[in-house]
Amino acid sequence: MAKLDIINVPDPLLKTVSKAVGQVDDQVRQLMDTMLETMYGAPGIGLAAIQVAVPKRVIVLDIAGDMDNPQPLFMVNPKVVWESEEFNVYNEGCLSVPEHYAEIERPAEVTVQYLDYDGKQQEQTVGGLLSTCVQHEIDHLNGVVFIDYLSKLKRNMIIKKVHKATPDTTVL
């Protein structure tokens, strides 16, 4: 099956606010299948469509980290409808910022509404790593990358290093 190329910072596409999906049809399902395969191949535990240059509000996740027992999650038009007051800190990475990590603080638990693989409305409250990952992916749909939470100095340093290491992965 086909794999897609993942774009890296500072590709300006990563700042796109992705468009809501009107209907979960076979074309959207095919996108989700290919994204999942791309994510597993990377390897990663989450992927937003904009990371493969598709500006649609689609994310795929699998935090199980067990290729023999995959637990994929597909979320179309995901929306956080509740956040816990408690926060968590996680050392985050991103496939579009390879080999750089930073501690990011986010709500420990969130309730997310989304359409699933079959286009059915779902609501799920998540915690732990899945909560971090869902919020990280929804950020991508809004044109936000985790390094945007860092100081301008740190962010620019990381962007420069990634661009130098992977100049072919950006449109710039």
Ligand code: GNR
């Ligand atoms: O693979 C990924 N790991 C990860 C680790 C901590 C917090 C977030 C993530 S998401 C990342 C894949 C990715 O870039 N998704 O957008």
Ligand code: NI
């Ligand atoms: Ni990411």
